[in-house]
Amino acid sequence: MIVKNPKFEISAVGPKQYPKNNLPEIVLVGKSNVGKSSFINTMINRKRLARTSSSPGKTRQINFYNIDELFYFVDLPGYGYSKMSKKEQEQVGTFIEKYLFDRKQILLIIFLIDIRHSPTANDKLMYNYIISSGLPFVILANKADKIAITKVDSAMSDVKKQINPIGDITTLPFSSERKIYKDDVWNFIEQYL
């Protein structure tokens, strides 16, 4: 897909600020710093439309990016940022859950994990939450550029074994750094649009 006119629409702190039109929403979830905001920039060929940072905890609100009036990419805050107080972490958790639970126009969840590491306890909680929501989702193993290209296949098998041993959920590698695998992810998304 070639995106022509992606626009930042709103940073929401609650349902009252969510967009009022009924465009479908494709939502990014994953731990802090895994690359959710970077993913959006990569997919739409923009360097800085979504704000990213090398330190975790950058995205704190629910950001809606209108993609050519076709759908929204929805950038959520990450979970598991240990420098946030317990209270802040709980607030972020409630925030994310409330959006995922309430929002009827969610078309697809893009669940990012880090290809280099075993899924965290929070990743597993999120996985179970998504499964119980019944919403369609895909798992992306991000930062694939951080391992040798010859090791990507075996890293992908490890990721699948750990997070989805039954193997019924599509799991793809991704890298915002190298921008490879982008076409595979667009092909996957387009099945839903």
Ligand SMILES: Nc1nc2c(ncn2[C@@H]2O[C@H](COP(=O)(O)OP(=O)(O)OP(=O)(O)O)[C@@H](O)[C@H]2O)c(=O)[nH]1
């Ligand atoms: N090497 C590499 N770095 C990446 C990749 N994707 C993101 N990053 C880097 O990881 C850091 C975090 O990226 P963000 O996109 O801000 O992460 P996020 O998931 O939105 O983080 P929060 O907003 O804190 O939840 C930045 O320094 C990015 O440049 C990738 O595919 N490869």
Ligand SMILES: [Mg+2]
């Ligand atoms: Mg972010």
